[in-house]
Amino acid sequence: MKQRDEETRERVLRTAAQLFADRGFKKVTVRDICRGARANVAAVNYHFGDKNGLYREVLQRAIDTVRATSDAARVAGDGKPAEERLRRYIHVSLCRAVAESHSNWISRLIQREIADPTPAFDTLLDQGIRPRLDDLSAIVADLLGCQPGDERVVRCVMSIHSQWILFATRPLPTRVRAKFHLRGDSPDRAAEHIASFSLAGIQAVARRSG
Secondary structure (H helix, E strand, O other), X not given: OOHHHHHHHHHHXXXXXXXXXXXOOOOOOHHHHHHHHOOOOOXXXXXXXXXXXXXXXXXXXXXXXXXXXXXXXXXXXXXXXXXXXXXXXXXXXXXXXXXXXXXXXXXXHHHHHHHOOOOOHHHHHHHHHHHHHHHHHHHHXXXXXXXXXXXXXXXXXXXXXXXXXXXXXXHHHHHHHHHOOOOOOOHHHHHHXXXXXXXXXXXXXXXXXX
């Protein structure tokens, strides 16, 4: 591919990523994208086949970032006891998620895809979300002394991830943090709280079912 074609393709991808994240797939037109990318209206078909093909490639970039975070969280805990693995998983995952939500379009795009799925949703689920949940399930199962598919594990995993919501940068969580004077709470402190709270909850579940 010629350099000019590569530059045009990249501009289209970057513009589409921002527009899809801001408005959602359905409310963005090919003309909107090409206008923002300073590209000929035929550029989307030329480089990606159609709008769906472009969206899949944009979403794949987001998925690759999610997978990189999951890999980093897993590596951070390699060889450590289950409790430390959970702490490191939460710290790496939350800190990266907060950084991404402040700096780019990825978290907004993923939230839109979850709220209003497109035909690409299964790719996000299989390549981005499920591996992360599998990693966390393995840690929780180790802490509980049971299989990853156990109902207790699933409930604990959902409870852990639900705590992320308060630290998102969307308007509602931001206002809630301000109301309770958590505006200056750092990702490190948040991760430590979530880890300690989650470990205590898992221990309570283990005692109750023991």
